[in-house]
Amino acid sequence: MGLLGRLTGWDAQKEAHNAVVASHFVDHADTDTKRRLIECIIKIQHEVKGRYAGSKDEILADLNRQPRSVQMNLVALACNNLGVQPNVRGFQFNDVSNPYRAKDGDIDERIEFAVRWLNERFPAKVSWPGNSCRVNFTDWLQGISTVEFECPSCSQRLRAPGGGHLQITCPVCKHSWTQST
Numbered sequence: 235m236g237l238l239g240r241l242t243g244w245d246a247q248k249e250a251h252n253a254v255v256a257s258h259f260v261d262h263a264d265t266d267t268k269r270r271l272i273e274c275i276i277k278i279q280h281e282v283k284g285r286y287a288g289s290k291d292e293i294l295a296d297l298n299r300q301p302r303s304v305q306m307n308l309v310a311l312a313c314n315n316l317g318v319q320p321n322v323r324g325f326q327f328n329d330v331s332n333p334y335r336a337k338d339g340d341i342d343e344r345i346e347f348a349v350r351w352l353n354e355r356f357p358a359k360v361s362w363p364g365n366s367c368r369v370n371f372t373d374w375l376q377g378i379s380t381v382e383f384e385c386p387s388c389s390q391r392l393r394a395p396g397g398g399h400l401q402i403t404c405p406v407c408k409h410s411w412t413q414s415t
Contacts, residue, residue, distance in 0.1 A: 248328040249307055249336040250344035254352060255325050256306035258360040259313065260369070262321050268374040274312035275371070294372045298382070300334075301365040303341050307333035322358040341365070363414040385409055 260268065275297065280287045287293055297305065310327040313319070320326065330336070345362050352360050367383035370393065382393050385402075387409035394400055394413065403410045 246335070246341065247344050247348070249303065249330050249333070250341060250348040251352075252310040252328050252330060253303040253306040253336060253341075253345055254348045254360055254362055255320050255322075255327060256309040256313070257302070257362060258322065258325075258358065259320050260306070260309060265374075265377045267318070269377065270316060271309055271312045271318075272371045272374045274315055275308050278308070278311065278315065294375070297371045298368060300368070301337045301341075302363070302368055303336040303345065303365050304334055305369050305371070307336040322356055324356050325352070325358075337365075361414055367413070383413060386411060 260271075263271075272294075276290055276293050279293045279297075288296075297308070300308075307330055311330070311333055314327050314329070342365060345365075349360055349362050363381070364383065367381050370380050370382055373380045380393050380395055382391060384391060385404040385407060388404060388407040390404055390406045392402065392404065394402060399412055399414050401410065402413045
């Protein structure tokens with residue numbers, strides 16, 4: 235949509251929608267699908283950045299540092315490229331011009347709105363674990379499902395197995411909470 239979409243906020247809402255739908259999709263995706271997605275994302279990075287993309291390990295390291303909203307927009311882009319549809323009837327991935335913009339401005343508010351909107355209109359209940367709950371794409375390539383997130387008390391970076399709700403205790407500050415992974 236371009237400049238008009240950025241000015242009206244429509245593009246940002248599409249990015250939030252993609253992030254939530256893709257997060258729901260990967261929560262239920264098998265390891266083979268995740269491996270195909272990350273291989274496609276790496277290929278996209280090489281096509282877009284050319285020789286400046288770096289090695290596969292450098293691309294993965296950069297992707298692993300991105301907020302979850304950016305990661306999930308890249309997953310949505312890879313799904314579109316591979317012809318993979320979301321796992322809930324009626325859901326679809328939107329085309330966005332730049333997945334890296336999904337970390338700009340008020341993305342958290344837009345994601346909350348997208349979660350409410352999707353839950354009101356579709357039978358599958360979606361949730362959002364938070365932008366700090368990052369996916370480890372290196373593990374996807376190796377067939378392991380883990381996520382990275384920050385302790386809400388001390389901001390310590392933690393990793394845990396993906397795909398569910400876990401009771402987490404931070405090893406640094408001993409704060410305990412339930413985390414959706």
